[in-house]
Amino acid sequence: MAGRTYDVVVFGATGFTGSLVVEYLARAYATKSLKWAIAGRNEAKLKDVRASVAKKLKDETVNKVDIIVADAKDAPALNKMAKATKVVLSTTGPFWKFGSDLVAACVTSGTSYCDITGESPWVKEMIEKHDATAKANKCRIVSFCGMDCIPSDVGCHVVAKHLREKHKCGVDHINSYILAMKGGVSGGTIASMFNFFEQPNFAELRKEMGSPYELIPRDGRPSIRQPDANAVSYEEEVQRYTTPFVMAGVNSKIVHRTNYLLNHIYGPEFRYREKNTVKGDGWGSWLSGWLTTLGLGAFSVGAYFSPTRNLLRRMLPKPGEGPDEHTRETGKLVMRFYGVGDSAAKPKAVATFVTHHDPGYAETATMLAESAICLAQDTAKLPERYGFLTPIAAMGDTLVARLQAAGIDITVEDDKNTSSTPPSSL
Template sequence: MHKTFDIIVFGATGFTGRLVAEYLHTTYGTNGGVAWAMAGRSREKLTQVRDSLGIGTDLPLLVADATDAQALAQLVAQARVVITTVGPYQQHGQALVDACAHAGTDYVDLCGEPGWMAQMIPRLQGPAAASGARIVFSCGFDSIPFDLGVVYLQQEALQRLGVPLVRVHGRVKVMKGGFSGGTAASLIATLEAAGRDPALARTLADPFALTPGFRGPHQPDDSAAAFDELAQSWTGPFVMAPINTKNVHRTHALRGHPWGADFVYSERMLTGTGDGGEKRAKALARNTRVQNALLGFGPTRALIRRFALPQPGQGPTQEQREKGRYEVLFIGQTADGRTLRARVKGDRDPGYGSTCKLIGEAALCLAREIDRDMTPGGVWTPGAAMGLTLVRRLQERAGLSFEIVNNPPTR
């Protein structure tokens, strides 16, 4: 069936959605071979965003509310891929993803809400498989650099060493710039939901929550300070590890467990060597415990929501976004002790500047490069749905780099 648009950006009047629209306009224009449109619940606000970005009136504006199933069905029928930045997804996302799954329209989001994703996988897999829709969660900073970093390193291991890596350590070396307000709002919504539902709390603690029917080996406890022998550095907990780890294991499962049924993945922050590194690691672990305890307290969440989170339309300045960057080291080890290291770098702040490029290029990768023989309808991760094709596209267009680095001689 003919689709009018390659991409529809749903939620274009929000801060992150506006950045996605700006990226598409700056990179591809409105007559550059990519047919796209902005969508949201207010035509007036959409017009304001279009005008403020200097986009001509030839860019279509589509109106639909996140709660109006009929309007959403009409909306998604027009697109090859829908990008949505409207979260928390557990509160605002179900009607749109349902519409895409039933219409055969590909879908990408910025979801870092594993409880909601665990509920959506069995709900959407059947309709998406029948319609041909590729539903791809977590196409922002959580979890593309980590998910694809592991896929890239494993592929290099197969080529260079002839065997997969049975364990991989993802280690955040540099992260300049914060997480988005949407990420924080999703975290708070998830904690509130977990407080009402003990089963959800168990899901959040389970590294295999997104691999129904498969239970892998015991995974590392990444909540405390620890010295990493592979990295030769002290490490502390990384706030996004609970979602990234689940996506890595789902990618492995969707690919048919090519890295072995006993594959282990750990994700942490590097804090340095010596006494200073140990102190920083312990402080990070302590601060994480305190923050988690405070976020578990209802009045604290209310204060954070009111005073700490960016309000609608707010976020870091362009200068702040452009000055941000991140660097993640991936260290893998084979069953016989050989190691391989890779580095993934991004050139903007993770929460906004890089994320808008990641999701935009993920959508175009689905629309233009990934056919349904390769990736049929279903619920996917970026690493399983697009893999090295997306790695290449991100290196060419989105300011990311993936490379093998400083690898000691193998024995």
């Protein structure tokens, strides 16, 4: 990596999430050694982002951060940018639309890369096209470094590690639950969701996307059936009604890909289930669980048909828009992971992942920025593993330590309270 001008280039710095990453780096790394630049297609907008962060932080040095102009479709400009840095961090989504040439540029120039896509079919396509070259060129290509899917990947990792090191066993299953989540949604996220419904081969993609093993090559997929996460059910573990969680599908794929990339370190028969929860108990929460589930279903149907999708597009935030500062500051995520070991004693462990701001944007900016710096500056501590990796397969405990230092609470301990009987749907 000698001869690279920057540690990290932030591509998509003018977007809603990209500008939060710029603010995070300017704030958290002002006095630390980090060589970074911001990039995008519009120079004037990039200068505006820099100036507004400088003004907000009352730090004129932010205006000295270098600017790189590159369009997502301009391969020569992307190649030049990739060759100038150790890591490209991208928030330029929908990634299916704007991400492929940048990934190709990073892979061919041996530059590591991270992003916050949740678009698993696009990542699958990228893996199939570029994994062999990325391995040969010894770079780490790491998607899903935001709320999709770091909490789930990290939560399962710490539970499995606790069971492995303290109880000398693998994992039979982990059930995870969203106990609290508060935040908002951006126009870029809506655009990425709708872009999926607009793919010409949508029906075919949807079939493959239904598999929790979508991101594992077909000949490496476990035969074990994964638990159903689609029911509204009461779960003793959390003593709450639980509902399907909108991001569980993609999060589960990353957890299983980590297990695959780490040679089934969690266990060959490992099962994972992720659900949302409804506060309180009794009929009120049962009803609220069903209403939430039906609302989610109605939204998916609305997004499927183009007339209703266009109507929704008009009503929801547009690209560049997102939750305001108050919403981001007062947001939070509390996620808990209950794991049971695969030995005869069935030891139990519980992990908690807590963010103190909106997980989708403020804390996604933190998770993504720390992932990029980890890939750029912590290489001596990272496993000798290259190609298309998950956050945990690429960075493991080094990333966990960085997230903790950045204010995210991640804890794990023996679980004295849960029943060792898996819930009925397992």
